[in-house]
Amino acid sequence: MSIKLKFFFVLFFLALLQFVNAQKNKFSDLHLKAKYHYGFLLTEYNFFNYFTNNAIRAFDFEITKDLKGNKIWEQVYHHPSVGISFYHGSLGNDTVFGKIITIYPFISFPVIENNRFLFSIRVGAGPSYATKKFDLQNNYYNIAIASHFNIWFRTALDLTYKINNKFSVSSGTAFGHFSNANLAEPNLGLNFWTFYTGADYYLTYKTERKKDIIPNFDKKNEFVFIIAGGGKHTRRFAEQSYFAGSLSGEYKRIFGYKVGVGCGADIFYDASIPDEMQRAEISEVKEIYKLKSGFHLSQELIVGKLSLIIQEGVYVGFIDHLSNHIMYNRGIIRYKFSKHFFANMAMKTNLWILDVAEIGIGYYRN
Structure with missing residues (x-):
């Protein structure tokens, strides 16, 4: 696995440690979940329809910890839960696409809750392993994935019914995506939608939630x-x-414990531009075309020291001479590991087409 991909995965687990370490008693409020998934590929390209001959079937095992409000952000988000999930499933064609295995951290945000029912939204991401990948001689139909190790993203809507203090049952629907972040080609990636049902068992004792008065921000x-x-x-x-x-x-x-907005400027460097322009038989090729610049707007969801950010940008000044894209987008995860520094992981796209995955470091001050 490349150094870039390792750093990519480690950042997710550092974020998980921030959630788990917020608890004074690490072994309370733990429960085990098991789920069965059934679904289908979302074929973004019609080519995939010819090789999808089966449904998606998968098993999901989770260890989950309920957060009790020891940090302000836990109370702001109505006592979410965090955990680690092991997922193993098919991808619509065992011969071409193989199967996926992943272990990833997640966080689940309560939306509606009473004594019996809990409706929540869950988001998770992490490393994944595909048993089949593109091979020019032996598996040339698999233009979705060119590497065994990939990045997995998952979001789900979950409804849980509490039978008693120990047992619960749940059902829901989930969207999944995995690809290698353009670290190997071809990299069209795979998207899929599943419906699931499962059971939940509390492994350890429960503690009371803290409900302090949250200070004004x-x-x-x-x-x-x-x-x-x-x-x-x-x-x-x-x-x-x-x-x-x-x-x-x-x-x-x-603006508060949850939300921030901003604007900024970017300078991009892409060493592939001259070679790509020559392959595209563009007559005027200059070294300066490796540079692009632009301005962006930013929307930020803040979860403690972790931030999830979406940016929309417009190329201004040094424009895109290869594909003539006007706009760019970035999905970003940031983790503040000290008073003034943070780790930064971003996916830059031109509309829906992935351009590059970046890792970096940032400095901030108020």
């Missing part, structure tokens, strides 16, 4: 600087890997 400004980089393959099945990086500056307004 003083709105504040935040200034951010990030340097990031990554590797990418082109979509021409070439073996060569290219460096891509970025410098970003941003101003943010933090």
Whole structure:
């Protein structure tokens, strides 16, 4: 596994440790869940329809910890739960796509809750292993995945019914996606939708929730600087890997414990641009075209020291001379590990087409 991919995975687990370490008693409020999934591939490309000959079937085993409000953010989000899940399932064609195995951390946010019912939204991501990958001689139909190790993302809507203090049953629906973040080609990725049912058993004793008076949040400004980089393959099945990086500056307004908005400027460097322009038989090729610049808007969901960010940007100044894209987007995960520094992981896309996965470090101050 590459260093970039390892760092990508480690960041998720560091975020999980922040949640778990918020508890004084690490072994209370633990429960075990088992689920069975049934669903189907969401075929973004019609080509996949010819090779999808079966439904998605999977098993999911989870260890979950209920958070009790020892941190302000836990009370702000109505006492969520965190955990680690082991997922094993098919992908619609065992011969071409194989099966997926993943162990990933997740967090579940309560939406509606009473004495018996709990409706929640769950989000998780982490490393995954695909048993089949693209091979030019032996598996050339699998243009979805070119590597065994990939990145997995999952979101679910879950409804739980509490039978008693020890047992619960649940059902829900989930969306899943996995790909290798453009670290190997081809990389179309796979999306799938499942419906599931399962059972839940409490392993340890429960503790009381804290319900303190949450202090008012003083709105504040935040200034951010990030340097990031990554590797990418082109979509021409070439073996060569290219460096891509970025410098970003941003101003943010933090409105509360949950939400921040901002705007900023970006400079991008992509070493693949001249080679790609030559392959596309574009007559005018310059080294300066490796640079792109733009301005972005940013929306941030804050969960303790962890932030989930979406950005929408427009190329201005150094524009996209290869594909003539006007806009770019980024999905970002940030984890503040000290008073002024954070780890940064981003997926940059041009609309829905993945461009590059970046890892980096940032500096912030209020």
